[in-house]
Amino acid sequence: MKFFVDTADLADIRDLAETGLLDGVTTNPSLVAKSGHSNFIELIKEITSIVDGPVSAEVASTEFEPMLAEAHTLAKIADNIAVKVPLTPAGLKVCKILTDNGTMVNVTLCFSAAQAILAAKAGATFVSPFVGRLDDVGQSGMELIADICSIYNSYVNFKTEVLVASVRNPMHVVEAAKMGADVATIPPSVIRQLFGHPLTDKGLAQFVADWKKTGQTIPV
Numbered sequence: 677m678k679f680f681v682d683t684a685d686l687a688d689i690r691d692l693a694e695t696g697l698l699d700g701v702t703t704n705p706s707l708v709a710k711s712g713h714s715n716f717i718e719l720i721k722e723i724t725s726i727v728d729g730p731v732s733a734e735v736a737s738t739e740f741e742p743m744l745a746e747a748h749t750l751a752k753i754a755d756n757i758a759v760k761v762p763l764t765p766a767g768l769k770v771c772k773i774l775t776d777n778g779t780m781v782n783v784t785l786c787f788s789a790a791q792a793i794l795a796a797k798a799g800a801t802f803v804s805p806f807v808g809r810l811d812d813v814g815q816s817g818m819e820l821i822a823d824i825c826s827i828y829n830s831y832v833n834f835k836t837e838v839l840v841a842s843v844r845n846p847m848h849v850v851e852a853a854k855m856g857a858d859v860a861t862i863p864p865s866v867i868r869q870l871f872g873h874p875l876t877d878k879g880l881a882q883f884v885a886d887w888k889k890t891g892q893t894i895p896v
Contacts, residue, residue, distance in 0.1 A: 677853045680730070680861040682841070684711040684719060688864040689726050700729035702782070702804075702841070702861040704760070705736065717753065724754035730801075732782045732861075734760035735770075744770050751779045758782045758801060763791050768798040775799035782839065789823040796828060796836040802859065807852075808842035817842070818851045825856045846870050 678699035681692050684707040692698045701723050713719040720733045733753065735746040747759045747770050758780035761767035771781045775798070782802040783795040787810060795803040805824060807817025821840055828834045837858035843849060846869050849860050862870075 677849075677857060678729070678859040679867065680732075680839070680859055681867060682707070682843070682861040682863050684708045684713070684723070685864070686711075686719075686722060686726070689723060692864060692867060693726050698727060698729070699859070700731060700756075700758075700861075701727055702732040702760070702839075704732075704734050704784070717749075720750070720757070721753050724756050727756070729756060730758040730780055730782075731756055732758045732760045732784075732802075734784065735762075738762070738764070738766065740766040740769055743767065744773065747774055747779075756780075760784050763795060763803075768794055771795070771798040771800050775801065783836075784841070786824075787820070789820065789827060792824040792836075792838075793827060796831075796834040800836045802837050802839040804839045804841040804861070806842035807840055807848055808844040810842075811844070818848070818855070821852050821857055822855050829856070 679697055680700040680702050681689060681698055682702045684703045689701055708716055724731045733750045735743045737743040737746055743766055750759050751757055759774055760782040761770050762785050763783050771783055774781050780801040782804060783800040784804040786792055786803050786805040792803050805820050807821060810817035810820060824838050839859040839861055840852040840857045841861050843860055843862045843866055845866060849862060852860050
């Protein structure tokens with residue numbers, strides 16, 4: 677499974693990229709607003725310079741023609757841009773045009789298996805089902821991931837990767853991995869939670885204490 681970080685915070689992106697475990701970045705208008713940056717294009721350009729993998733940058737328009745124009749602008753920022761479009765008729769029309777021309781596209785705001793089928797038919801590079809938001813309204817986000825993975829695996833001509841979004845906790849990541857999802861885009865705080873386990877902390881403390889008792893050091 678590939679790990680993308682879901683943020684527009686440059687400090688978090690740099691910190692997590694240094695682990696060597698980061699495969700890409702996703703942003704959206706809400707995350708950009710939260711970052712406080714006033715120049716969206718320059719922000720995205722800087723993110724693409726930090727990571728080699730796909731960087732999702734989202735269009736702002738909802739109508740076809742302005743959305744397509746914005747998509748072309750975003751695609752020119754860097755070779756690793758994945759233009760992010762909503763799962764609407766206009767968004768999928770833009771998706772088809774872009775992917776036919778070799779541009780990566782992330783189709784976002786997916787909430788049903790039927791929508792995911794349409795995204796694959798439109799040639800999306802990624803489809804982003806929002807598991808946390810489904811959980812919030814009493815539906816099972818992980819059941820949707822299972823359904824999409826099952827459908828995509830049934831058709832060899834579907835090349836779209838399942839990108840699990842709206843991740844709220846480590847178990848969302850683990851369950852998605854068990855289902856065979858291709859990517860999880862994860863908030864920085866949840867990525868850091870993946871490292872933790874009380875038995876790891878306890879075992880490390882014991883090793884440190886026991887080593888100290890030997891009075892030795894390892895030459896460096």
